[in-house]
Amino acid sequence: MGGLPTAPPQQESPLILAYIDPGTGSMVIQLLLASLLSIPFLFRRTITRTVRRLRGRPDVDDMGPSTDPDHADGAGGKGDA
Numbered sequence: 001m002g003g004l005p006t007a008p009p010q011q012e013s014p015l016i017l018a019y020i021d022p023g024t025g026s027m028v029i030q031l032l033l034a035s036l037l038s039i040p041f042l043f044r045r046t047i048t049r050t051v052r053r054l055r056g057r058p059d060v061d062d063m064g065p066s067t068d069p070d071h072a073d074g075a076g077g078k079g080d081a
Contacts, residue, residue, distance in 0.1 A: 020028065040047060
């Protein structure tokens with residue numbers, strides 16, 4: 001009974017494979033940020049229309065042709081000279 005002390009039995013821990021090397025981690029983070037930041041640019045027309053409707057303003061498309069006398073065709077815009 002005076003032998004060497006023995007270590008208590010170890011419990012099996014679940015296998016966790018969560019290592020991502022720094023290069024891959026940086027690319028994943030960049031991909032996620034770029035995706036999240038590009039969504040408003042892709043849907044800006046829809047977002048603008050939704051915000052205008054919520055604020056009670058008419059859509060730009062619903063306002064009809066321009067009444068600017070400089071543009072007889074009613075198209076308006078900067079490049080119509």
